Amino acid sequence: MAIARDTEPLGSSLEIGQLGLGRAELLGMYRNMMITRGIEERGHILYKQGKIPGSFYTGRGNEAASVGVATAMRPEDGGTPLHRDMGVHVTRGVEAWRILAQYMGRADGPARGRDGNVHLALIEQNLISMVSHLPAMMPVAVGLGLAFRIRGEPRVSVCWYGDGAAARGDAHEAMNFAGVRRLPVVFVCDNNQYAYSTPPQFEYACANLADRAAGYGFEGIVVDGTDILAVYEQAQRAIEKAREGGGPTLIECVTFRMEGHAVHDDAFYVPSELFQEWAKRDPIGRFGLWLSEHAQLGEAEQGEIENEVKALLGEAQRRAEASPMPDPAELEQGVYAESTEAPGDTDA
Amino acid sequence: MPEMTYLQAISDGLRQEMRRDERVFVIGEDVGVYGGAFKVTVGFLEEFGPWRVIDAPLSEIAIAGSATGAALMGLRPVAELQFADFVSCAWDHLVTVAAKQYYRAGTPVPLVLRLPSGGGFSGGPFHSQSPESSFTHVPGLKVVCPATPRDAKGLLATAVEDPNPVLYFEHKHLYRRIKADVPEGRYTVPFGKARVHRAGDDVTLVTWGAMVYTAAEAADELRGEGISVEILDLRTLQPWDKQAVLESVAKTSKLLILHEDTRTSGFGAEIAAQVAEEAFENLDAPIKRVAAPDTPIPFSPPLEKAFIPQVADVASALRELVAY
Ligand SMILES: Cc1ncc(C[n+]2csc(CCOP(=O)(O)OP(=O)(O)O)c2C)c(N)n1
Secondary structure, eight states, rough: OOOOOEOOOOOOHHHHHHOOOHHHHHHHHHHHHHHHHHHHHHHHHHHHOSSSSOOOOTTOOOOOOHHHHHHOOOTTTEEOOTTTTTTHHHHHOOOOHHHHHHHTTOSSSSTTSSSSSOOOOOGGOOOOOOSSSSSTTHHHHHHHHHHHTTOOOOOOOOEEEETTTSSHHHHHHHHHHHHTTTTEEEEEEEEEEBTTTOGGTTOOOOOOOGGHHHHHTEEEEEEEOOOOOHHHHHHHHHHHHHHHTTOOOEEEEEOOOSSSTTTTTOTTOOOOHHHHHHHHOOOHHHHHHHHHHHHOOOOHHHHHHHHHHHHHHHHHHHHHHOOOOOOOGGGTSSSSOOOOOOOTOTTT | OOOOEEEHHHHHHHHHHHOOOTTEEETTTTTTTOOOSSSSTTTHHHHHOTTTTTEEOOOOOHHHHHHHHHHTTOEEEEEEEEEGGHHHHHHIIIIIIIHHHHHHHHOOOOOOEEEEOOOSSOOTTTTTOTTHHHHTTTTTTTEEOOOHHHHHHHHHHHHHHHHOOOEEEEEEETTTOOOOEEOOOOOOOOOOOOOOOOOSSSHHHHHEOOOOOOOHHHHHHHHTTTOOOOEEEEEEEESHHHHHHHHHOOOOOOOEEEEEEEEETTTHHHHHHHHHHHHGGGGGSSSSEEESSOOOOOOOOHHHHHSSHHHOOOOOOOOHHOOO
16 A cells, blocks of 8 residues: 555656756756766776775666756755765766765875765765765754754755665654654655665565655655656755745655666676666666757767766866875874864854 | 685584574575675575575664564574674664673573674775674673684584674674685584684784784794794683683783774773783783774775784784883
């Protein structure tokens, strides 16, 4: 028995126009999706070349969900994106070369080599860098919303988590608190069907994860997470509702993890038909098609965007590889803060 | 005797326990079809079925907590957390319920929690930690840290037999790197008995886990300089073999403690305090510790290398002790 509301796909450019997305915005979203995938594809190659230490994860298949939600945020909004949400960082303007530098453990990565892979975020963009422990960032995202509420600021916090992470207590505590206080928080569940090797039926027993919202006293919505326009529409609605004091919403973006859990995982446990089926719904392919049908994206312009992204990434890689390794002499610096001035503290 | 990697020895020991005792079952994330993140339980699902090899949701409290409940009902759970780092999620449960149950209610909790720990491969701050010391501070929990394949198997058998919650730290950096002969049949290795990894006369070096091998390399270096180092591998931290340490110190008069975890309030501090309390007169030099600095474990290779104690750090500490 499902409780959450299912959304309809968006069709015409007229409907899209009503959302406030002009052609330039639409192409910008497309470009961000391509940069997102491009960064992760480069990362994959660099990893195989031994230039990226540790393990390597991508968000292939999640580009519509991450870019779609991030596009609906305003600069003053904040949030806690996770390991499949590179598109959020790209959309909010983290430079590609810094992301590659982060992957490679260089001094110019946002974590300065102290942390790796997608454990990055720029506080200037009101994003908080994730930890591995899932979903420990959920109550933190609620805390951003709490701060906005205490100060009476019209800002919204966006809280990402996965279908596996949903099983932990942090998720419950975060959503319950946000519901009780009607905090300006939008929960985005990236349901990509697998949590490492664990399929949905071993993670949750409800029809949709968004059904849980009812238990916390707010609205739950299921959206096709491979359709960037549908994601954008729902995210914008939920974010603006939260901004106006309407409380939280849980948006479940149904997607598919188009690769293994990480590079080391060949995903032998996923039936190959599933990969084939979802490949047809590749979020970038889908949006490209939509743009060609509704926004006159022709081959020439498509090629131009591709070349531009390629050039950007080539330059990013060059710059990242030129970035130095962190200096071991600084290892013990910066465990404790030396100033009480908090980032984002506007009075300081 | 077959040669096995450290990882194979853990697998082999666990399989033997499950064949021997129907009450033993495995629970954890991705332990079934996938065979565990590190592949310790590959083939287990096929052999023992889905109610003895249970894929849990991403829920460390559900894993540790339900293992406690099942143990209280007479089963013998061997739970796996994907990385020891995630034990922080189950900390409340382990410390509040499992550790105190027997003392309060007289009901034993025979539970084993397997915890892949340790760094050395750029796992970053959340996939590299060695949190064993913290748990030695919690009365009611036992803490096991095997360094060799033989001990990995034997200590696991002892852990399964033990009527208490046992935290079994398996060092990820040893999984495939360390290979040795392991007896085929079932055997146990007692808790609280150190192993002499190498006998020596000039300095005692107490350590455990992957640092045993760092210690051995450093001792090799010093052998060339005519210095003989006695390496004690504690094997278990709670209980720990104080007697063996005191006896070795009585012989060498000098003590170096080495651990991969951070220095402050690490288990090395406890060892140092007890040796100072009980064998002050036997010491010819201040006790020394080599441990990681008090920072999170960084990701980038040059930082991680500076964090984890290296052979050169140990060798120079040994030289200082000898020269004192
Ligand atoms: C508390 C905790 N336990 C275990 C893990 C190991 N782990 C990393 S990702 C993952 C699966 C996460 O699934 P989901 O939340 O659905 O996100 P996905 O990776 O599928 O996008 C697991 C088990 C973790 N990161 N945190």
